Amino acid sequence: MIISTKGRYALRVMIDMARHADAQPIPLKDIAARQEISEKYLEAILKLLVQHGLVAGSRGKNGGYRLTRSPADYTAWDIISAAENSLYAVECLTPNAAACSRAAHCATLPMWKAFNENVGQFFSGYTLEELAKTADA
DSSP: OOOOHHHHHHHHHHHHHHHTOSSSOBOHHHHHHHHTOOHHHHHHHHHHHHHTTSEEEEOSTTOEEEESSOGGGOBHHHHHHHHOSOOOSSGGGSTTOOOOTTGGGOSSHHHHHHHHHHHHHHHHTOBHHHHHHSSOO
């Protein structure tokens, strides 16, 4: 399993937003500059985060993005899984996958299920608040 740049940048962006959160929305250009991410790519990442309800955006003179809840209420898993298209180790476990004719007697299916559960549990063990307190992301 590889976490793409989209997933890694989404986590960096959310950490940045947690560190700079106040009453005002944070302009996209400010986040892009601090994180050294192109504004166009950052727009795509923020769109995913908005779609998943992790951030809210506003337009206009004082527009920008803000977290929708406290940094303590986000896990790394919430953020990475929102940004990534798929984090499943094998195709047969992805949502809407075609039924596998071998599933009933697949010797490795329990292993893959356990792997996916462990990955989710691992990343769920880190909150945005904790990550925002560490060294630069």
